[in-house]
Amino acid sequence: MELKLSLKELVGGGYYDYWHDKHFYRVVKGSRASKKSKTTALNFIYRIMKYPWANLLVIRRFSNTNRQSTYEDLVWAISRFHVEHLFKLNPSLPEIIYKPTGQRIIFRGLDKPLKLTSITVSKGYLAWVWIEEAYEIESEDKLETLSESIRGRIDEPDAFKQITVTFNPWNEHHWLKRTFFDEKTRKADTFAITTTFRCNEWLDDGDRKRYLDLYKTNPRRAKVSCDGDWGVSEGLVFEDNVHMEDFDIMQKITECGQTSFGLDYGFGNDPTAFVAVAIDEEHKKLWIYDEMYAHHQTTPQTAEWIINHGYQNAHILADSANPERTQQLVDIGIINADSVQKTRVEAGIDQLWQYQIYVHPHCKNIWNEFNNYVFDTDKIGNTLNVPKDENNHAIDALRYAMRPFMQNYDNAVSVKWNEQYRIGEQMGVNY
Structure with missing residues (x-):
């Protein structure tokens, strides 16, 4: 034809x-x-x-x-x-x-x-x-x-x-x-x-203007989103210790023997992010195997996702900036949700630098963040020792999940986590 x-x-x-x-x-x-x-x-x-x-x-x-x-x-x-x-x-x-x-x-x-x-x-x-x-x-x-x-x-x-x-x-x-x-x-x-x-x-003119405005508000992002240039590489917070690998999830959880779960609450344009990770503490390796990344999601909707994916009994370490949302999760049935004891962002990043981090291919949002999370710059472009507060919601959830493995963490919480949520207790979870 x-x-x-x-x-x-x-x-x-x-x-x-x-x-x-x-x-x-x-x-x-x-x-x-x-x-x-x-x-x-x-x-x-x-x-x-x-x-x-x-x-x-x-x-x-x-x-x-x-x-x-x-x-x-x-x-x-x-x-x-x-x-x-x-x-x-x-x-x-x-x-x-x-x-x-x-x-x-x-x-x-x-x-x-x-x-x-x-x-x-x-x-x-x-x-x-x-x-x-x-x-x-x-x-x-x-x-x-x-x-x-x-x-x-x-x-x-x-x-x-x-x-x-x-x-x-x-x-x-x-x-x-x-x-x-x-x-x-x-x-x-x-x-x-x-x-x-x-x-x-x-x-339309409105769409075109939004792209052109990006050159003023975020010129680094404009080079990618507007010009089609390759993504950010200069100034990445995580460069050499993050890898994408297609691993067998249940096998890796069994080998590691322990898992942890973090939750960062979103609001407005910021997403709510959940991360599940298996921890090989002996060899200093993290295996990120599941994620949630949702915009404009209410706390009941977050609870629904957690329940539907089998994490309702997991010890979820959540953003302490919103304790009322964590309590709402508990009231709905996520009984082991806790507000995490926060540390400075730099301390959490330093902790993550000590591990080789492996990301399962279906966790594309945290992979995207790892490849776009950069150090901030001053007005003339000099790189500062402070990460820019963008592209970090799933990474923040990972920091919360790793809080029990940081030195001087509350021993009672750590013992509770290790006793209740080692791999033998996780086999009923849907991965």
Whole structure:
């Protein structure tokens, strides 16, 4: 089926080369509101209708995040083309089928990597992969697994295989930078671009003004959010002792023998953050395995999340600035919630520096904070020895969770924690 369209009318400028590119790796790093996901969705719907031999595999780090992101974007693109009658939508899987040829758009997650290499299609070839929010993928090895899913020759005259990678700017130490953007180390057969909100003609004046104002209020953040530059690296509070690792949660809890839980209350634009961590005190290692990160959440809603995730009997060390909210948790049924004995932020950070910290891939919010939590600067840009009070809500929750392991902590609380919440008592918790 030949479809005539104007790219400018559909998505505006900034993506002409990307739209037509046929390199094996097609990569776009985009700032906020840069249209990268919407443009990619339009492009794949157009391609499915144009190339009857092609099927698409859409990947997120966790399969359950596809339904509210990539699937919805592709359904939107179908509507944008006014071709709803040509597609069969199955949101429960999810899956999309192009009815004239039987071509499929398949959605999967990297949480089940072995199943990716065995995907087969009955019509045509599995020719394309779209990796959305690729910064969530912790290693380049996972990319190689996806390459294997589209192995083999395609016997069509105009055929091409391609892996499309889309993501927001991330820390410059992330594997995406060296793999696709650094001249000396980038993969062969790669097309990579950076796009920004400036190529999004559909933003209204208010949206555009908010982005431009960021250059005045937070120029460091503007370089990432507005210019699509790589995330903050200079002045990071945590640099060498934080790692992302896909570990077996129950195995690690069993090996460590003890867990702890912290809660930082949010208000207004600040999120409420909960962190669960397994502590290997002998080897000075922390394994962060669960988190909650929610904006505009009431205390009863926080309690509901804690109960639904099996932490209602855990000893949760909460922000002492809001003792009334902790008491409300207790009244609701979180009977072991306590207000933590606070120390200076610097003391808590010094304590965390003494550990190697491993973050499970699904704890992306605290991982994001670790990669954006920086020391403050003075008016002329000199770095101070005080962390900036931003990007630290989950980190604060972690500091509270680690308070029992700080010297001179109240012995009664520490004994209570160790006796009641060692691993033998935790096996009834849903991890």
